[in-house]
Amino acid sequence: MTGTLQQMLTCLWSARRIQRYLDADPAARLTPGEISRLEGHLATCEKCTRVAAEHRALHRALSLWSGGTGVDPRSVDRVRDFLAAIHDKDTA
Amino acid sequence: MGFSVVTHPRHSDDSAQGPAFRELVEPEIEVLLRVALTITNGAADAEDLVQETLLRAYRAIDRFDGRHPRAWLLTILRNTNANMHRRQRPGVIGDWELIRTARPAFGRPELPSAEDSFVHEELHADLDAAVRALDPRFRAALILVDVHDLSYSEAAAVMGVPVGTLMSRLSRARDRVRKALRSSPLTRGDLS
Numbered sequence: 001m002t003g004t005l006q007q008m009l010t011c012l013w014s015a016r017r018i019q020r021y022l023d024a025d026p027a028a029r030l031t032p033g034e035i036s037r038l039e040g041h042l043a044t045c046e047k048c049t050r051v052a053a054e055h056r057a058l059h060r061a062l063s064l065w066s067g068g069t070g071v072d073p074r075s076v077d078r079v080r081d082f083l084a085a086i087h088d089k090d091t092a
Numbered sequence: 093m094g095f096s097v098v099t100h101p102r103h104s105d106d107s108a109q110g111p112a113f114r115e116l117v118e119p120e121i122e123v124l125l126r127v128a129l130t131i132t133n134g135a136a137d138a139e140d141l142v143q144e145t146l147l148r149a150y151r152a153i154d155r156f157d158g159r160h161p162r163a164w165l166l167t168i169l170r171n172t173n174a175n176m177h178r179r180q181r182p183g184v185i186g187d188w189e190l191i192r193t194a195r196p197a198f199g200r201p202e203l204p205s206a207e208d209s210f211v212h213e214e215l216h217a218d219l220d221a222a223v224r225a226l227d228p229r230f231r232a233a234l235i236l237v238d239v240h241d242l243s244y245s246e247a248a249a250v251m252g253v254p255v256g257t258l259m260s261r262l263s264r265a266r267d268r269v270r271k272a273l274r275s276s277p278l279t280r281g282d283l284s
Contacts, residue, residue: 019263023237027244027255054270061219062238071125075139079121082143083114086150 007045014041014048022055113153116161117146123162124169126240127250131173141176145169160245167249222272230265237262 020028021038030038042049124145128138145168149156156164223231229251236247237258248258 019266020259023244025244028259051270054273055266058266058270058273059238062223062234063241071122071129072135075125075135076121078139079125079142079146080118083117083121083146086147087114 010041011045011048014038014045015051018048018052019055022052022059113150116158117149117165120162120165123240123242124165127166127236127242128169128173130235130240131170131250141169141173144176145172148172163243163246163249166242166246167252170250170252218273218276219269222269225272226265226268230261230268233258233261234265234269238266 017030017034017038020030021035042052121142124142125138128141128145129135132138132141145165148171149165149168152168223234226234232251233247236242236250237244240247242250244255244258244262247262248255251258253261
């Protein structure tokens, strides 16, 4: 009973950190201690390992649309020319 | 298309600031255009928005501390868009329809992998429905981070919210989409 409760609490603790762990974003890094604890839990908990895998797969699936807002290279060139024009106008 | 280049009078050291400004901004042009495409009505509007953003950034360069130029530019982009399109598209960020219909992965020069093709064929409809069902605020967080690959800080800058708020919305969005796809290939382990 105590073991089950402990497991539930650890799963809850892990669920709150899995996304930050996977993102490793500079604005919200986990501490080395948290990473160690989470990785230890993922090594033994099938449920949380599945959740982590789902998050990875979801990110992968969404990233397939990343070029979808397909930036036209000619548009980039025009903006680059505009940038140069700002400077040239000021220094003329 | 585009704005005429009319800049404000500046300090005497403009000639030194110009190249520095260009070095700072040029690497960010593509991401600015990409984000602009999701918050405007099309490529022409997006380009206009980015040009206006760069003009405002140039005028404000004296107040920029030099850190996190992308987040700084995205903040200006957001504010500029709010001024330019307030009446047209209030508060809509990350228009899923624009992204969904573009089908980017398959417009890339390189051939899609077998996995990419699988995602496109089998998962697309479910994923589309799940993302579409999200609250617009949650959807915006998801699109900016997972589709556009912005950092938490950058996405927060675009949305005009604190990083903590962005993280909360992102987390909820991902959890809702993940749970909505419980019976899809995404969660059967086929893609992991």
